Amino acid sequence: xxxIVLKFGGTSVGSLEKIVxxxxxIISYIKKKYKxxxxxxxxxxVTNELLSKTKKIAQNFPNDEKDVILSTGEQIxxxxxxxxxxxxxxxxxxxxxxxxxxxxxxNHSSSRIVKIQKTKILNYLKKDGIPxxxxxxxxxxxxxxxxxxxxxxxxxxxxxxxxxDAEKCIIFTDVKGVYTTDPNLIKNAKKIEKISYxxxxxMASLGAKVMQPVSIQEARLNRIEIDVRSTxxxxxxxxxxxxxxxxxKNTIRGISFTKNDAKLTxxxxxxxxxxxxxxxxxxxxxxxxxxxxxxxxxxxxxETDLTFTIKLEDLKxxxxxxxxxxxxxxxxxxxxxxxxxxxxxxxxxxTTPGVTFRMFRALAKKKINIEVISTSEIKISVLxxxxxxxxxxxxxxxxxxxxxxx
Amino acid sequence: xxxIVLKFGGTSVGSLEKIVxxxxxIISYIKKKYKxxxxxxxxxxVTNELLSKTKKIAQNFPNDEKDVILSTGEQIxxxxxxxxxxxxxxxxxxxxxxxxxxxxxxNHSSSRIVKIQKTKILNYLKKDGIPxxxxxxxxxxxxxxxxxxxxxxxxxxxxxxxxxDAEKCIIFTDVKGVYTTDPNLIKNAKKIEKISYxxxxxMASLGAKVMQPVSIQEARLNRIEIDVRSTxxxxxxxxxxxxxxxxxKNTIRGISFTKNDAKLTxxxxxxxxxxxxxxxxxxxxxxxxxxxxxxxxxxxxxETDLTFTIKLEDLKxxxxxxxxxxxxxxxxxxxxxxxxxxxxxxxxxxTTPGVTFRMFRALAKKKINIEVISTSEIKISVLxxxxxxxxxxxxxxxxxxxxxxx
Numbered sequence: 001x002x003x004i005v006l007k008f009g010g011t012s013v014g015s016l017e018k019i020v021x022x023x024x025x026i027i028s029y030i031k032k033k034y035k036x037x038x039x040x041x042x043x044x045x046v047t048n049e050l051l052s053k054t055k056k057i058a059q060n061f062p063n064d065e066k067d068v069i070l071s072t073g074e075q076i077x078x079x080x081x082x083x084x085x086x087x088x089x090x091x092x093x094x095x096x097x098x099x100x101x102x103x104x105x106x107n108h109s110s111s112r113i114v115k116i117q118k119t120k121i122l123n124y125l126k127k128d129g130i131p132x133x134x135x136x137x138x139x140x141x142x143x144x145x146x147x148x149x150x151x152x153x154x155x156x157x158x159x160x161x162x163x164x165d166a167e168k169c170i171i172f173t174d175v176k177g178v179y180t181t182d183p184n185l186i187k188n189a190k191k192i193e194k195i196s197y198x199x200x201x202x203m204a205s206l207g208a209k210v211m212q213p214v215s216i217q218e219a220r221l222n223r224i225e226i227d228v229r230s231t232x233x234x235x236x237x238x239x240x241x242x243x244x245x246x247x248x249k250n251t252i253r254g255i256s257f258t259k260n261d262a263k264l265t266x267x268x269x270x271x272x273x274x275x276x277x278x279x280x281x282x283x284x285x286x287x288x289x290x291x292x293x294x295x296x297x298x299x300x301x302x303e304t305d306l307t308f309t310i311k312l313e314d315l316k317x318x319x320x321x322x323x324x325x326x327x328x329x330x331x332x333x334x335x336x337x338x339x340x341x342x343x344x345x346x347x348x349x350x351t352t353p354g355v356t357f358r359m360f361r362a363l364a365k366k367k368i369n370i371e372v373i374s375t376s377e378i379k380i381s382v383l384x385x386x387x388x389x390x391x392x393x394x395x396x397x398x399x400x401x402x403x404x405x406x
Numbered sequence: 407x408x409x410i411v412l413k414f415g416g417t418s419v420g421s422l423e424k425i426v427x428x429x430x431x432i433i434s435y436i437k438k439k440y441k442x443x444x445x446x447x448x449x450x451x452v453t454n455e456l457l458s459k460t461k462k463i464a465q466n467f468p469n470d471e472k473d474v475i476l477s478t479g480e481q482i483x484x485x486x487x488x489x490x491x492x493x494x495x496x497x498x499x500x501x502x503x504x505x506x507x508x509x510x511x512x513n514h515s516s517s518r519i520v521k522i523q524k525t526k527i528l529n530y531l532k533k534d535g536i537p538x539x540x541x542x543x544x545x546x547x548x549x550x551x552x553x554x555x556x557x558x559x560x561x562x563x564x565x566x567x568x569x570x571d572a573e574k575c576i577i578f579t580d581v582k583g584v585y586t587t588d589p590n591l592i593k594n595a596k597k598i599e600k601i602s603y604x605x606x607x608x609m610a611s612l613g614a615k616v617m618q619p620v621s622i623q624e625a626r627l628n629r630i631e632i633d634v635r636s637t638x639x640x641x642x643x644x645x646x647x648x649x650x651x652x653x654x655k656n657t658i659r660g661i662s663f664t665k666n667d668a669k670l671t672x673x674x675x676x677x678x679x680x681x682x683x684x685x686x687x688x689x690x691x692x693x694x695x696x697x698x699x700x701x702x703x704x705x706x707x708x709e710t711d712l713t714f715t716i717k718l719e720d721l722k723x724x725x726x727x728x729x730x731x732x733x734x735x736x737x738x739x740x741x742x743x744x745x746x747x748x749x750x751x752x753x754x755x756x757t758t759p760g761v762t763f764r765m766f767r768a769l770a771k772k773k774i775n776i777e778v779i780s781t782s783e784i785k786i787s788v789l790x791x792x793x794x795x796x797x798x799x800x801x802x803x804x805x806x807x808x809x810x811x812x
Binding site (some may be wrong): 058068075082093 | 426456460481482485486493584
């Protein structure tokens, strides 16, 4: 069977009119003789609306019941798609997590898909049915409804492609593909034709909101090609694929950035072995993600300064945890809310010398000060003053010739 | 185990504040050492809102997918109740139709409960859990979600009381109980302390909207006592119970009425054996319920007049079916939209002579013309001009001394 997985995001099924549009896309693939498996998100806004009910009614609303509530979003969108396909004369039905079943493990509200039972869907495909599978949900060993992380429908789709051995997975969304940087900020931003899993992972984690990072990681592990494209345009999208399939003259594939970071600097920390661990332990215990970290070389071995960045939303809590940390001593805590992280991403970086130098030189030319630096094999990130964000992205976009076609 | 079933209707769980109120009622029964099983409807308005989505997106939206969508209403309300009980420190969880399971047969959207699997709930009760069971839903043999008739959560509750051998079933609703007639029309209407299943069935079918008729029939067959009371008042409600448990000096227990009937009269129907069947066959085939029927004695055996009533909403369709009926001939069709049916109900009627006479005399005194009459063992219904509705109910309420306490 020539199986294809089509995944529709929240904005793609955001209204009844859009759902009708989605059914027509599905039918176009049926006409191309594909066996189509559809995975759908909830209609946009629905999950947040349901979530706010649970928050309003109880301070400690249990995650298991939250999952029962949130899973109804996909239940409704999938049934609407299936119902409309029937109305158009096709054989279709919704499949909920418990009906396959889609087996998950881990905690409620952040479960992971362990297995997708294939038999029922394969039989249904053989009988020319179009299964519409609810994304973002599954069941656990206790036959309770579970949900994945937010945005988990991407992962549901990738794993459907894996378990059903699909030729391809197409992610239909509200953007035309993955861009060299945010087109809302830089009007020269170009759509990328092909990007590697690794690059996409960095782009996704660093702030490009096209796909959920976990889903890209699953695609990478299972070697599943993803085609990201717009539900509302016939234009080709971006293919996320293996490194070796990418031929590009560009070392750098894209530039991503964050807008909601905060930088904390502890001045005059009494230095001793394990001091960083003592600082970060309470943050870890409170699920606060520390991103960039810099520790100055201790002068004379007695005192050091330590700088790290977190999400702005975690600032209040973090500040309290640092100030109330009895195991460390420091002279002063400096907080900076006006920082942004700009990152250049590209698998070619590791084999191309001078990328770091070119990045720093380009920024220096415009007198943009770099506060913190962090690097990996395929990306370099710098922390800068937020007011320089647009200028920085612009100059780097130009420096690495991303304005030209890819 | 001393089991009690508490059922909450749509208005009782109509807002988050009301759901909090509902959890407090549940806790009050836990404190009385009951093992409590809760059955909940969807939050008021939700089912209609979901239904309208299916109607808007497709002319022929399939019933199986409609059930997938409508069942989410109860899924959400039950999870909210359970989540709030957990927040209050109690052990509680939602149970969906497929999780027990609640087995149904028959068509989608009008399924009947065949069996409720008890094991999981009984184990949960033994561990002091408070199960919140989704009303109105179940699954069929194909593991697809089914729904009962509208208002089916009443039936879910009654059948939970049956299968779990509950001491009692309490229906919490937005009215204080069953009234002698609609308190919105007649301000003298009195709450009835006890009413028999049979009387309640007539009251329910005839227009008193307190409970769904099917559920009362199930309660009657299974001898389950129902206590109907308000979620928002501490006042005692109405007990629906066996005939023999009712002692009352009043022959007539209540007066119900309809507002949306239409009367059709076929003048000059060519009389022949089976003519009524030929007239009603196409109506039956189109699920149109014919209520009162009168056929005049045929004068000379050649022609007759036939009068019947239907719901106003069926009028357009009925008219077409009658006019296009090739198997009957008649001279003229007269339609009257301005009719109401007023019924007096009481199990004592059959042993009390003169009830019919008293009803007719009371109406005649006020010059109210009776257009059609129909009777059963425990009720007498008359069709009158709608403009006389209030006057008729008032005079009958007085005639049968329903203004006094019951």
